[in-house]
Amino acid sequence: MKSISHLFTLFAIISMLSFFTISETTAAEPEWIYTVRTGDTLIDLTNRYLEPSASWEKLQQLNKVPDPKHLQPNSKLRIPVAWLKRESAFAEVLRVQGEAQKLSDTGQGTARIEPGMQLRVGDTIMTNTGSTLTLRFVDGSRLLVAENSKVTLSTLLVYGKTGMADTKLKLHEGGVETQVSPQKGSGAKYEIKAPTLNLGVRGTDFRVRVDGSGATRSEVLEGRVAAAGERHQVLVNAGFGTLAKTGEAPRLPKPLLQAPDLGTMPLLLERVPLRFQWQAVPGAQNYRAQIFADRSFDRLILDGIFPANTAKWADLPDGKYVLRVRAIDSDGLEGINTDHDFRLKARPEPPFINEPVDGGKVYGDKAIFRWAKSSIAQAYRVQVSDAADFSRLLSDERNTGTNEYTLALLPGQYYWRIASLMPDGDQGPYSDAQAFTQRKIPASPALEPPKVDDKALSFRWKAGVNGEKYQFQFARDNEFKNPLLDTVTAESQISLPRPDAGNYFMRVKTIDADGFAGPFGQVQVVEIPASPWWLLIPAAILLSM
DSSP states (O other): OHHHHHHHHHHHHHHHHHHHHHHHHHHSOOEEEEEOOTTOOHHHHHHHHBOTTSOHHHHHHHHTOSOTTOOOTTOEEEEEGGGBOOEEOOEEEEEEESOEEEEOTTOOOEEEOOTTOEEOTTOEEEEOTTOEEEEEOTTSOEEEEOTTOEEEEEEEEEOTTSOOEEEEEEEEEEEEEEEOOOOOSTTOEEEEEOSSOEEEESSOEEEEEEOTTSOEEEEEEESEEEEEOSSOEEEEETTEEEEEOTTSOOOOOEEOOOOOOOTTOOSEEOOSSEEEEOOOOTTOSEEEEEEESSTTOOOEEEEEEESSSEEEESOOOSEEEEEEEEEEOTTSOBOOOEEEEEEEOOOSOOOOEEESOTTEEEESSEEEEEEOOOSSOSEEEEEEESSTTOSSEEEEEEEEOSSEEEEEOOSEEEEEEEEEEOTTSOBOOOOOOEEEEEEOOOOOOOBOOOEEOSSEEEEEBOOOSTTOEEEEEEESSTTOSSOSEEEEESSSEEEEEOOOSEEEEEEEEEEOTTSOBOOOOOOEEEEEOOOOGGGGSOHHHHHHO
């Protein structure tokens, strides 16, 4: 720990020295170096690039040019930036997600910001929850304004035809992500002023965010940023970040957390709500996950902070997107980005399944598949397989306009799934696979001839497999409307007291271990004869005869 502390101290000293060296170098009046082309004259260059107050004689004197009309091609001319023409520039609105407003420098009301709009010096941008926008400045630099942010365009200047621009922004609240084009010449500037930090850059990819307390955080991804606070200045290199709270100097730059690993992310998503999960990053307290329309990263569609290594959003239109994820450390500094391309194809959604449901059983020699009708689908596609991955299709039925499909199947384990088809033939994702078992209908047991004696009537039938039960009915009518006996037994036999003489009807059916009952077997008739007359005479009387 001690060695790490010494390293940070050394880094801070080097950063400060580097910054002060830069400050001393740029403290002198900045100059633009022009490379002479064939046919150039000092008069032409003055008219083309310089303010009216700057004369070609001054340019000649500064560069010690012997002949103002005959300049040596490829020679260099020093031109003070203060002499150059200054023209007002504008920021072009490239993208708007949601709704954003513009407040003019007069403070007289707001106007909705639309793509293609030109924003001028003094305009203040305000974004709402869920709203973002992207600006492009005259030098090609781009600024992504996050939701719930407020940014004022303080300076928008271009130095004539030199390609140099002076861009200054004020971040009041919220956050921005900016890609600054390489600055052409020492007069080019790009600065962001936040409540506790002033940030000056030259060709840098960095982020700035202001929280509710006014604390400012900045992370540098490419290049470097000179971050000046109240009593201290630090130079933040790529892969580092700094934090400045109100009344405090900027903290020593610290390494940003490593980029999350998104290597296991799927390329195709077929369900909403959206859910993404990645490997946890050591030291991460939270994560920021964002979804962009493409790799230009101009259009931020979804943005959120999540406490664990999982991001969830309710919905998103079908299409191609880029997921960007970064870890957030204990100081609130956001780490290195990882990007992942994916495609969402969740529509038309598959219909709700009625039967057979997952884990269900179907009895007989065919299966009937039923589902709820979709309000938008014109037809459906039903697939049945004996493999869980549908590598072997037993049926691939398309363009069935009904919500029912019948297929003959042998007993066994099967899987089925269904997708919706739009009128133009566009097919949505399949439903989750539903596993079911096709079974034979339990066979009706065959009754053996009944046995009757003077006391009981007994029935027997062939026993089935373990777990089966039997429903036995005994009645005087062959429709069994009022059975004398209706019972379920696990035994393959049943006895009852000998009934009165007459014809009786009986039947039996099998109930399997899952409670599914097969059909009743054939109705059988048994005739109970009347008892011989001597059996009706009491034994005492017979003995006395």
